[in-house]
């Protein structure tokens with residue numbers, strides 16, 4: 001059931017081709033939760049809103065695109081040890097009835113990665129021949145200012161929330177926050193576009209150099225098929241399922257660190273950092289990872305255990321309370 005829903009979604013985003021399909025799936029433990037954004041706000045410390053970050057430990061307030069981060073990182077929180085990329089998203093908060101905010105933790109994906117210290121599951125998907133990213137490549141998907149379904153649907157695809165009744169739940173995805181309690185947490189799925197202009201490693205809005213497929217293949221403006229980068233983040237909302245603490249008007253209590261209580265501002269950031277041709281090799285080998293174990297099932301890649309991945313963390317650079325019941329979101333982000 002899981003695979004079929006995943007593949008349907010993935011297939012819709014990908015270009016069919018003569019080559020096989022790769023479904024590389026692995027865990028990246030939490031590297032750091034910090035108010036930094038080297039892609040959208042390079043050099044700005046603190047950045048406007050809080051992020052949860054996974055991947056290589058050269059994540060920093062500034063990340064010069066001319067520096068190959070696979071050569072400057074000394075560890076990665078991902079299980080493929082040649083992947084020093086950084087992957088990040090906003091952070092969920094619970095807003096209690098009394099108006100205070102409590103940060104929600106990420107947790108290991110119950111399907112194979114429950115021993116991970118939070119973070120997220122990362123996929124690289126393909127159907128047919130794809131060209132892996134190059135050092136310096138970066139991109140974002142989604143827009144933190146969006147607050148309506150119409151805004152989201154007009155520009156982006158395949159970014160969803162799944163209200164987990166169990167770890168196995170893979171139906172009923174929505175593009176806004178789930179309205180009721182979710183017994184096993186909330187899964188946030190963020191999928192990036194799969195076509196590249198073939199020239200630019202980045203663009204001023206971090207998105208114009210990539211595009212969604214149009215009809216049967218990539219559009220002429222963005223002719224190169226790239227792997228589909230896909231995150232699944234499990235948010236541990238279980239401690240917040242007491243409805244007596246939910247808003248008195250019956251609305252749902254979760255809000256993103258960028259002040260979004262709708263969910264439509266969902267977005268993700270990616271900085272490529274695989275070593276050498278490791279990602280290209282894995283895609284060319286059509287690696288298909290096991291679903292119910294933590295096996296990457298990709299002999300061409302070197303890997304480490306979840307426990308080893310858990311040991312790769314960085315120190316927070318912005319010192320502020322992230323664990324108490326906060327009067328306001330970090331950075332004073334207003335909920336609007």
Ligand SMILES: *[C@@H]1O[C@H](CO)[C@@H](O)[C@H](O)[C@H]1NC(C)=O
Pocket residue numbers: 057058059060061062314
């Ligand atoms: C982050 O960048 C600063 C300089 O901007 C540097 O001193 C520091 O070593 C870097 N940290 C990491 C983890 O690369």
Ligand SMILES: *[C@@H]1O[C@H](CO)[C@@H](O)[C@H](O)[C@H]1NC(C)=O
Pocket residue numbers: 096097098099100245325
């Ligand atoms: C607000 O509500 C939370 C959840 O019940 C509670 O833990 C916290 O102490 C409350 N804070 C204040 C200032 O009342």
